[in-house]
Amino acid sequence: MERLSSPAELEKVRKSIVSKRDAKKPCITVCSGTGCHAFGCEKVSTAFQNEIKRLGLEEKVDVRTTGCHGFCERGPLVVIRPRDIFYQRVSADDAAEIISETVLKNNVIDRLLYADPNTGKKVVHEHEVPFYAGQKRFVFGNNGYIDPSSIDDYLAVGGYAALGKVLSGIKPEAVIEEIKKSGLRGRGGGGFPTGIKWESCRNAPSEDSVRYIICNADEGDPGAYMDRSLLEGNPHSVLEGMLIGAYAIGGHEGYVYVRHEYPLAVKNVRLAIKQAEEYGLLGKNILGSGFDFSIRINRGGGAFICGESSALMASLEGKVGEPRAKYIHTVEKGLWEKPTTLNNVETWANVPLIINQGADWYTKTGTANSKGTKIFSLVGKVNNTGLVEVPMGITLKEIIYDIGGGIPGGKKFKAVQTGGPSGGVIPDSLINLPVDFDELTKSGSMMGSGGMIVMDEDNCMVDIAKYFIGFLEGESCGKCVPCREGLKRMREILDGISEGRGKEGDIELLERLSTTLTDGALCALGSTAPNPVLSTIRYFRDEYEAHIKEKRCPAGVCKELITYQIIKEKCPGCGLCIKSCPSEAITSGGKKQPVILDQEKCIKCGACYDVCKLGAVKVS
Amino acid sequence: MVKLTIDGREFQAEEEKTILEVASENGIHIPTLCYHEEVSPYGACRLCMVEVTRKGRKRLVASCLYPVAEGLVVRTETPEVNNIRRTVIELLLARCPDSEVVQEMAHDLGVDKPIFSLEEDNHKCILCALCTRVCQEVVGVSAITLVNRGVDRQMATPFYDFSEVCIGCGSCSFVCPTRAISFEDVGDTRVLTMPHVTMEFKLKKCSKCGKYWAPERQLEYIAKTAGIAPEAFDICPDCRD
CATH class of the missing domain: 3.10.20.600 (Ubiquitin-like (UB roll))
Structure with a gap:
């Protein structure tokens, strides 16, 4: 591929890609996101490809492996476009039937359709599935249409048009103004207005005019994988956002700091960078505009604290990933003491959208101070x-x-x-x-x-607070005293409460420690760490008191405070619980007689409770 | 120069200075355990937290790191500031119950008895990183560092073993606020005791008076870095003219 030398040439290439594609040609899109991978989507894709080859349909049907579609619960997901037929829990064995029935004969296969659990009604089209119907998939939507390893796919859905637009003569200040007008706020957690951040960075003095751009892809929250799915599924949208940001602040070097535990994200971003370089969308004299920008990938070692901007920059510099006080902001002195703009993956992916559609369009969605x-x-x-x-x-x-x-x-x-x-x-x-x-x-x-x-109702709020404080204790870098020592003591107090050793004054001491962290910790990890404790005390104080005063866990979770019992009237002695008990605490009480549970041997794992379908095991 | 107010008193100060520097130059005491004027500020102990008001915005900041600014209003003691200091010293007292410095500071802050369970095997180290900073920034050898994360954090030599680059100068012991690091010269040997390792260094004998006066490694290091002939250290300072 020859490097594109102007925005006009980019549009020409786009037109040529689109013109070669038949919008009516059936395309089987197989979700290849994290969740669907766990369900075995790779085999499904291969089965489709093999079947198409076997039938010699390569010219008539496309198979596209895409990024995450979002509905991970029902994976592997397959959508037949352009008819938008939505199949869920698809296995490799279904591939041949889907091709012969749905692709070739337009028949819908009923058993693969999604059934609304509330109404039982089967849904044929993706956009009608209640899970999708309530969403507005501005940023994430293209994930379901493009193959993340194909820059042509991204170009076909309008990719890099926003870059072309700004490089066609929009001044950097005007780009910043548009982002400010859009009200975009940082999606990584802080919620800081992006446009203001960019403006401060552009205006910050830099002797040698060096300014850095960073994409924070160090997503580490338990159970969260938004940034992962965006990087895996639509890496070019993130790169395009970074390019526009770099142009706006006057930066020429960028970094994607991404977790090493996200191998597919690393792979796809690496490939995307290479493709963008080949097209002349990254590198020197981008689209003939004279603007230079390059992006490098830095893999994070998995420390949660490295998602904090100053710790991330320390890590990028090759130092220990520990935060520093940000009394002098990183937009003034960030990476290697140079003005640095750091935004999260999702924030960057919002940028092309705003440039393409305009701030006025963007602000139509959202609330007074949170747009999009x-x-x-x-x-x-x-x-x-x-x-x-x-x-x-x-x-x-x-x-x-x-x-x-x-x-x-x-x-x-x-x-x-x-x-x-x-x-x-x-x-x-x-x-x-x-x-x-x-x-x-x-x-x-x-x-x-x-x-x-x-x-x-089965979740205990003391247990939840204990879990999160334990997580943060393990991820605290240990630099400042309130976070290192304070979280440890908070976890000890919570352990005590959940194990029946709670005492009068524990709640107040938790609150005092929380205030010390909020007011006194060095970085945002420490200052926000008390939130799980403070919010559970605020809304579920009675649950804490039940643990402390009555030595009772109302949700039946805290092992030291509960016992499992067999309700004799309900137990027919089927013995399922005997088989499931890992500590041999349950024995037969005789034929058709209730089983006997030995409290001495019971380790309170709850296996009997889970296995009993007759409700004969109770927690108290 | 900027004008600022600390505890109701007006001061003029150079822009690069921190609140703590301006306060201590003017006799206003702010407690701290991780600050030393010879090394870069670190902001770990949080005892030096103060309340600042700037452009109408009030916040709590570490005075060892916060640069002074025009119109800044600082209060070194408020209920919020005192709560942080008190809780921090309670936490440190539980961590290092044997440290006299921590005990005294706790007493000064009105904490007389520990509220958290005491750590055994505490080594008196509060992880202020003064030792590692002085070793890196002043001595220039980085013989020690902080290892591990969070509650497992420790001050240590590589692999908890004899540090090959340590010159035995004892600067770490000199800056340690809690006396967690100490050294003793016994005969021809310096014994440097750190929380997790003890290291021995051979001392140089004065060719004139016969006194053992400094670790050989330290003298070799000084000779090398300062470009002095090693023979210059054959005689101890006391025997020089």
Whole structure:
């Protein structure tokens, strides 16, 4: 491929790619995201390819392996475009039938359709599936249409048009103005206005005019994989955002700091950089404009703290990934003491969208101070696990019930944890809360990078707080005293409460330690770390008190405070629990007689409770 | 020069200075355990936190790192500041109950008895990194460093063994605020005791008075870095003219 020498030439190439493609030609798109991989999508893709080869249909049918479509719960996902027929839980064995029936004869295969669990109604088209119908997939949508290893696919859906637009004569200041006008705020957690960040960086003095651009892809929240899926599924959109950012701030070197544990993301970004360089979309004199920009990949070693901007920059410099005080902002003195603009993956991916469609269009979605959409990783006790992109201002209820399909097993919703480990829990009473930066913060939680963990009545809030504080204790870098020593003591107190050693004054001491972290910790990991404790105390204080005063775990989770018992009237002595018990604590009580549980031997693992379908095991 | 107010008093100061520097130059005491004027500020102990108000925005900052600015209003003692200091010293007292420096500071901050369970085997080290900073920035050898993360963090030599680059100068011991590092010269040997390792260094004998006066490695290092002939150290300072 020859390097493109002007924006006009880019449009010419795009036209030529599009003209060679028949919009009516059937295309079998197989989701190859993280979740579908776990379900074995690779075999499904191979089966399609083999079948097409066998039938000699290479010219008539396309098979495209795409990035994550989001509905991970029902993977492997297959969508037959352009008819938009949506199949779920597809196996390699279904490939031949899908080709012979759906692709060649236009017949829909009923058993592969998604059935709405609430109505039982089968849904044929992707956009009609309730999980997708409630979303606005501005940033994430192209994931389902393009092969991430093909730059031509990205160009075919309008890729790099925003870059072409800015390089056709828009001044860097005007680009910044447009981003400011769009109200875009950092999607990595801080929510800082992106345009203002860029402007500060552009205006920051730099002796040798060196300014750096960084893409923070060090996503580390438990259960969160938004950035991973964007990088894996649409890497060029992130590169394009970085290119526009670099042009706006006057930077010529960029870095993608991505977790080494994301091998597919690393692979796809690496390939995308190479392709963009070959097209002349990266490197010297991009599109003949005189603008130079190159991007390098730096793989992170997996420390959660390296997602913090100053720790990330230290790591990039080859130092230990520890944060520093940011009284002098990184936009002034960041990487190697040079003005640096660091944005998260999702923030960068929003940029081409704003440039293409305009700030006025962008601000139509969202709330007063939070514009656009946000991708959430919806996980936990919810029917439709997956990645959802929703307009800012949507209520928690809409996300959890309309898109997420509610709570499985007829259980009662209790709370939702947002914002990653240093986020907070939001209770049922706030289910109508509109989701945006400010409302989530007001509720005692935060937007964070977009983790959303749904919890039901079986989750103990002390246990949840203990889990997150334990996670953060393990990930604290240990530099400052409040975080290193404070989190350890908070975890000890929470251990005590959950093990029946809680005492009067524990809640107050947790609150005092929390304040010390919030006010006194060196970086945002430490200062936001108390959120899981503070929010659970705020909304579920009675649960803490039950543990401390009555030595009781209302949700039946904290092992030291519960016992399992056999309800004799309900137990027919089937013996399923005997087989499942790992500690031989349950023995037969005789034929058709209730089983006998030895409390001395019981390790409270809950295996009997899970296996008994008759409700004959109770937790108290 | 900028004008700022600390505890109601107005000061003029150079722009590059930190609040802590300006305060201590003017006799205003701010407690700290990880600060030393000879090494770069670190901001780990959080005892020097103060309240600053700038452009109407109030926040708590580490005074050892925060640069002074025009119109800055600083309060070195507020209920919020005192809560941080008190809790930090309580946490350190539980970590290093045997450290007299920590005990004294706790007493000064009104903490008389520990509220958290005491650590056994505490080594008196509060992980302030003064030793590692002085070793890197002043001595220039980086013989010691901080290893591991979070609660497992330790000050250590490579592989907890004799550090091949250590010159036995004892600067680490000199700056250690809690006396977690110490050394003793016994006969012809310097014994440097650190929390997780003890190292021995041969001392140089004065050719005139016969006194053992400095580690040989240290003298070799000085000779090399300062371009002095090693023979210059054959005689101890006391015996020189």
